[in-house]
Amino acid sequence: xxxxxxxxxxxxxxxxxxxxxxxxxxxxxxxxxxxxxxxxxxxxxxxxxxxxxxxxxxxxxxxxxxxxxxxxxxxxxxxxxxxxxxxxxxxxxxxxxxxxxxxxxxxxxxxxxxxxxx
Amino acid sequence: xxxxxxxxxxxxxxxxxxxxxxxxxxxxxxxxxxxxxxxxxxxxxxxxxxxxxxxxxxxxxxxxxxxxxxxxxxxxxxxxxxxxxxxxxxxxxxxxxxxxxxxxxxxxxxxxxx
Numbered sequence: 720x721x722x723x724x725x726x727x728x729x730x731x732x733x734x735x736x737x738x739x740x741x742x743x744x745x746x747x748x749x750x751x752x753x754x755x756x757x758x759x760x761x762x763x764x765x766x767x768x769x770x771x772x773x774x775x776x777x778x779x780x781x782x783x784x785x786x787x788x789x790x791x792x793x794x795x796x797x798x799x800x801x802x803x804x805x806x807x808x809x810x811x812x813x814x815x816x817x818x819x820x821x822x823x824x825x826x827x828x829x830x831x832x833x834x835x836x837x
Numbered sequence: 838x839x840x841x842x843x844x845x846x847x848x849x850x851x852x853x854x855x856x857x858x859x860x861x862x863x864x865x866x867x868x869x870x871x872x873x874x875x876x877x878x879x880x881x882x883x884x885x886x887x888x889x890x891x892x893x894x895x896x897x898x899x900x901x902x903x904x905x906x907x908x909x910x911x912x913x914x915x916x917x918x919x920x921x922x923x924x925x926x927x928x929x930x931x932x933x934x935x936x937x938x939x940x941x942x943x944x945x946x947x948x949x950x951x
Contacts, residue, residue, distance in 0.1 A: 761943065761944075762939075812882075816937065825870075827884065828874075828881070830880075833880065
């Protein structure tokens with residue numbers, strides 16, 4: 720079975736440009752997570768979707784970040800405009816969560832997108 | 838609030854030897870899951886092993902096993918017959934019964950000496 724798929728794997732862009740990261744979760748999983756990893760802050764949860772609905776976006780740094788999940792097999796994380804401090808590895812993860820709380824199933828991670836904003 | 842502590846920033850082991858990575862956690866919940874994830878230089882986050890708190894038996898996956906001490910809130914990872922491919926950052930993580938957020942430790946960098 721295919722794991723979580725992310726694209727692109729690497730992205731280099733200039734400050735002020737729009738960046739779109741894409742994720743395809745594991746088929747049948749109903750929970751999707753976007754994380755950001757930096758040396759300074761470690762792994763941070765940006766947003767969590769359950770059954771395509773954003774449940775918690777409190778980790779989204781600011782209005783420049785937005786995320787969507789139009790269907791069960793696709794999600795995007797958009798940064799507009801991008802800034803050098805957004806440089807990080809962005810992970811998407813999915814799990815077979817329990818709706819309504821008590822989510823304890825294992826989260827499976829994609830390979831990540833390494834973003835560099837110049 | 839739950840916390841996860843990995844007190845060893847870096848560990849090294851000779852190839853083919855055994856190494857144990859430490860993890861402690863703090864929680865008031867009775868039901869939860871614990872995980873070890875591996876992150877090699879490729880940056881991929883790979884699940885190594887997981888443990889359900891209600892299970893007394895320690896989880897095992899091939900050369901990887903855990904020592905889960907619920908009363909002591911300790912969850913160490915033992916890697917037997919270490920291989921060069923085991924070199925990576927290892928993260929301990931916790932998820933509680935009523936939450937969806939993984940709580941992460943700071944990680945331990947494992948170096949394998951040939």
